[in-house]
Amino acid sequence: MWERNYIYFYYRRDGQLDQKLKPLFKLARDNHFHIVDDPKHANIIVSVGGDGAFLQAVRTTGFRQDCLYTGITESDESGLYCDFDIDNFDTMLHTIQHKALEVRRFPTIDVQVNGETTFQCLNEVSIRSTIIKTMVMDVYIDHIHFETFRGDGLIVATPTGSTGYNKSTRGAVVDPKLSCFQVSEIASLNNNRYRTLGSSFILNKDRTLTLDVVQDGNDYPIIGLDNEAYSIRNIQNLTITLSNSVVKTVKLKHNSYWDRVKRTFL
Incomplete structure (x- = not known):
């Protein structure tokens, strides 16, 4: 049986x-956990600092499939990825040690840029104009033309990412048990000449979304991958699919995704 006792x-x-975390480190060691300096040697990766830190931890450590991720906040604040705060760290250790452990599996998306480099995202990928000019993108679903988008940009979000940037653009909040991804508009241009769907839409796990950037002088958009921005020159297209990989996190009993959504927004 795999021992979950190497923590990064x-x-x-x-x-x-560092001072604030010293008691946590001692508590972990007292409970027979080993703290490692290299995430490659860990089978538990703990982020400290809220949802942003959790996203960075997952991205920095390469979306590991052979370990558990969990997040703790620095204070008593809500977190959609973080079940624990710095004051109930012992609860997290107890949860990991005992057979009652429950694991969430969050879907991720793969994003291929210009048919070459592939990135993975837990929250969303966004493509936005960097100049005061609308972007034009041809949107294809399973390689069939769906619409020509004109506006500030598009967001493609995972179910867990649906509560982030996607929600601020009036996208739907999606249950993470659904294997799907969502496309939402950023300030689309709709008039007698130009027309888009004008609402978010959700694609099943087996769909392929392609965004072809029309080369009209707005060829250097910002690509947002979770909470990191990339300026990639000469963007021609993005191809987005639901990944076969998931992010596994420790789940507290009686603390469902919808419990956390309620605490955060209601």
Whole structure:
């Protein structure tokens, strides 16, 4: 049986937080966990600092399939990826140690840029104009033309990412048990001459979404991958599919995704 007892802590290194985490490190060691300095040697990766830190931890460590991710916040605040806060770290250790452990499996998406480099995202990929000019993109679903988009950009979100940037553009909040991804518009241009769907739409796990950027002088958009921005020159197209990989996280009993959504937004 695989022993989940090698922990890597992902957090910003500063003196104040280091001091705050010392009791946590001691508690982990007292409970027979080994703290490692290299995430490659860990089978539990713990982020400290909220949802943003969790996304960075997953991305920085390469979307590991052979380990559990979990997040703790620095204070008593809600987090859609973080079940624990710094004051109930012992609860997290107890959860990991016992057979009652439940694991969430969050879908991710694969994003291929210009038919070459592929990136993985847990939250969303966004493509946005960097100049005061609308972007034009031909949108294909399973290689069949769906619409020509004109506006500030598009967001393609996973179910868990549906509560982030996607929600701020009036996209739907999606249950992460659904294997799907969602496309939402950023300030689309709709008039007698130009027309888009004008609402978000959701694609099943076996769909392929292709966004072809029309080369009209707006050829250097910003690509947002989760909470990182990439400026990639000469963007021609993005191909987006649901990944075969998932992110596995520790689940507290009686703390469902919808419980966390309620605490965060209602």
